[in-house]
Amino acid sequence: MSDRIHPIASLLAAVARGISGVQVQWAGCEPDERQRIYFANHSSHLDFVVLWSALPSEIRAKTHPIAAKDYWEATPVRRYLAQNVFHAVFLDRGTPSKTKDSEEAHFVGRHLIEELSDALGREHSLILFPEGTRGTGEKVGPFRSGLYHLALRRPDVELVPAYLENLNRILPKGEFLPVPMLSLLTFGKPLHIQQDEPKDAFLERAHEAVASLRRIGSA
Amino acid sequence: MIAAIHDPKFVWFYGGVLFLLLLSTFIGGILRSRHRTDASRTTIDNLNARVRAWWKMGAIFTAAVVMGPIGSLVLFGILSFLAMREYMTLVPTRRADHRTLFWSFFVIMPLQYYLIGIQWYALFAIMIPVLACIFIPPSIAIAGDTEHFLERASKIQFGIMVCVYSLSHAPALLLLKIPGFDGVDARLLLYLVVVDQMSDVLQYVWGKLIGKNKIAWRVSPSKTWEGLVGGVASATALGTALWWATPFTPVQSAAVSLMICLLGFAGSLTMSAIKRDIGIKDFGVVVEGRGGILDRIDSLCFAAPIFFHLIRYYFVPGQSLL
Numbered sequence: 001m002s003d004r005i006h007p008i009a010s011l012l013a014a015v016a017r018g019i020s021g022v023q024v025q026w027a028g029c030e031p032d033e034r035q036r037i038y039f040a041n042h043s044s045h046l047d048f049v050v051l052w053s054a055l056p057s058e059i060r061a062k063t064h065p066i067a068a069k070d071y072w073e074a075t076p077v078r079r080y081l082a083q084n085v086f087h088a089v090f091l092d093r094g095t096p097s098k099t100k101d102s103e104e105a106h107f108v109g110r111h112l113i114e115e116l117s118d119a120l121g122r123e124h125s126l127i128l129f130p131e132g133t134r135g136t137g138e139k140v141g142p143f144r145s146g147l148y149h150l151a152l153r154r155p156d157v158e159l160v161p162a163y164l165e166n167l168n169r170i171l172p173k174g175e176f177l178p179v180p181m182l183s184l185l186t187f188g189k190p191l192h193i194q195q196d197e198p199k200d201a202f203l204e205r206a207h208e209a210v211a212s213l214r215r216i217g218s219a
Numbered sequence: 220m221i222a223a224i225h226d227p228k229f230v231w232f233y234g235g236v237l238f239l240l241l242l243s244t245f246i247g248g249i250l251r252s253r254h255r256t257d258a259s260r261t262t263i264d265n266l267n268a269r270v271r272a273w274w275k276m277g278a279i280f281t282a283a284v285v286m287g288p289i290g291s292l293v294l295f296g297i298l299s300f301l302a303m304r305e306y307m308t309l310v311p312t313r314r315a316d317h318r319t320l321f322w323s324f325f326v327i328m329p330l331q332y333y334l335i336g337i338q339w340y341a342l343f344a345i346m347i348p349v350l351a352c353i354f355i356p357p358s359i360a361i362a363g364d365t366e367h368f369l370e371r372a373s374k375i376q377f378g379i380m381v382c383v384y385s386l387s388h389a390p391a392l393l394l395l396k397i398p399g400f401d402g403v404d405a406r407l408l409l410y411l412v413v414v415d416q417m418s419d420v421l422q423y424v425w426g427k428l429i430g431k432n433k434i435a436w437r438v439s440p441s442k443t444w445e446g447l448v449g450g451v452a453s454a455t456a457l458g459t460a461l462w463w464a465t466p467f468t469p470v471q472s473a474a475v476s477l478m479i480c481l482l483g484f485a486g487s488l489t490m491s492a493i494k495r496d497i498g499i500k501d502f503g504v505v506v507e508g509r510g511g512i513l514d515r516i517d518s519l520c521f522a523a524p525i526f527f528h529l530i531r532y533y534f535v536p537g538q539s540l541l
Contacts, residue, residue, distance in 0.1 A: 021304065136314075166308065169312065169317075172314055172317060175317055175318075177318075177321050177325075178321075179307070179317060179320040179321050179324060180300075180304055180324060181304060181307055181308040182304060182305065182308040
C-alpha cells in the first residue's frame with residue numbers, strides 16, 4: 001500500500017474541509033502515529049474525507065478507508081477515487097450478512113477480517129464506518145460485527161471512536177451537490193477489547209462510545 | 220478604490236479605526252488577566268470576542284478597499300456567505316430543502332453580488348425580495364415534503380433577505396455617484412460600519428455599567444433602556460464628529476448616525492428573538508467556534524439598505540422618491 005498522499009486526495013480533503021467548515025475536537029485522545037482504527041457514525045459521502053482531513057498529514061499518509069466493494073467498484077470514477085486516490089481497502093459487505101450463520105459465511109467473514117488485518121500491517125491505520133451504510137444522521141444505527149472481529153484479531157491496535165455531526169445536512173445520501181453548512185468532528189477516548197468480552201457487549205460499548213460524543217442538542 | 224489610499228481623510232479615518240482596534244485588543248488582554256468574578260469574565264470575554272470578530276471584518280474591509288469596488292463585492296460576498304452559513308446551520312431545515320439551499324448559496328447569492336458589479340440597479344433591487352422569494356416556496360414544494368412547509372420556506376426567505384440582500388447594500392454604496400465625493404466613497408462604507416459597530420458595543424457597555432430596566436428580557440437579557448439610550452447617544456455623537464469624512468453636514472451626520480444606531484438596535488434585537496425562537500443551544504455549539512459573523516452583522520442588516528437608499532435619494536442627483 002502506497003504511503004504517498006495522492007494530490008487529488010489532498011485537494012479533496014481541502015475542499016471537504018472548506019465545504020463542511022468542520023471544527024475538530026480531540027476530546028478523548030491526541031493525534032498519534034500509532035496504529036489505530038478510527039470508527040465513526042456514517043451519514044454522508046463527506047464523512048471519510050472530513051475525518052481523514054482532520055488527521056495530521058504524516059498520519060494521513062498511513063490511514064486508509066475501508067470501502068464497500070459493491071458501491072465503490074461500481075463505476076470507473078468511484079473505483080479510481082477509492083483505489084488510486086485514497087488507497088482504500090475494499091470490503092465485500094453483502095456476503096456475510098446475506099448468508100448469515102452458514103459455514104460459508106463464516107469462512108468468507110474470516111477471510112475478510114484477515115484481509116483487513118493484513119491491510120493494517122505493522123504501521124497502517126484504518127477508518128471504518130461500522131454501521132455499514134449511510135444513515136439519516138438522526139441516530140447512530142446498529143454496528144456490524146467487523147469491528148469486533150478486527151479488534152479480536154488485532155488487540156494491539158487502538159480503536160478510536162469519532163462522531164461526525166451535521167454532515168448529513170451538508171451532503172445527505174442521494175444528493176450530489178453539497179450545501180456548505182458548519183459541522184463538528186469529535187474524537188473520543190480509545191477503546192480496547194476486554195478479555196472474553198462477548199461480541200454483543202463489545203459492539204454495544206463501541207456504539208455507545210460513538211453516540212456519546214454527540215454535541216449538538218446535548219447541551 | 221486604490222484611490223482611497225491617496226485620500227488623506229480616508230487614511231485618517233482608517234488609521235483611527237486601526238488605533239482603536241489595537242487599543243481595545245490591548246485593554247481586553249489586560250482586563251482578561253485581572254478579572255475577579257465570573258460575571259466580569261463573561262463580560263470581558265464578550266468584548267474580546269467582538270474585538271476578534273472586528274479584526275476579521277477589518278481584514279476583509281482592508282482587502283476590499285485595496286482591491287477596489289470588485290474586491291469589495293467579492294469580500295462582502297464572502298461575509299454574506301459566512302453569515303448565511305451560520306444562519307442556515309442554526310435554522311433547522313429538512314432533507315427536502317437541500318436543493319433550494321444549494322441554489323440559495325451558489326446561484327442566488329453570487330447573482331446578487333454580480334448584479335451590483337454590473338450596476339444593474341433595477342434587477343439588484345428586486346432580485347431577492349421578488350424573484351428569490353417567489354422561487355423558494357415552490358422549489359421546496361417540488362421536493363414533496365409538507366411538514367412545517369410554511370416555516371421552512373419563510374426561514375430560508377428571511378435568511379437570504381438578511382444575510383445576502385440587506386448586507387449587499389453595504390458594498391453597493393461604492394457604486395453611488397455622489398457629486399464631489401467621487402473616488403472617496405470608501406469612507407462612506409467605513410462610516411456606516413464604524414457607527415453601526417460602535418453603537419452595538421457601546422449599548423452593551425452602557426448596559427453593563429448602568430443598565431437596570433430590560434427592554435425585552437425574554438428576547439435578550441443584555442439589552443436595557445439605559446444601554447440603548449447611552450449607546451445610541453454616544454455612537455451618534457461619534458458619528459456626528461465624523462461628519463468631515465462624509466458628504467453630510469454635521470446636523471445631517473447626527474441624524475444619519477442616529478438612524479444607523481436605531482436600525483442597528485432593531486436588527487440585533489430581531490436576530491436575538493430569532494435565536495431564542497429556534498433554540499440557539501441546539502446548533503449554537505457549531506457556530507460558537509466559527510467566527511460569530513452573524514452576531515456582528517445582525518446590526519448591519521437593517522441599517523445597510525436604509526442607509527443606502529437614503530444616500531441614493533438625497534445625495535445622488537437624478538433620483539426621485541417616486
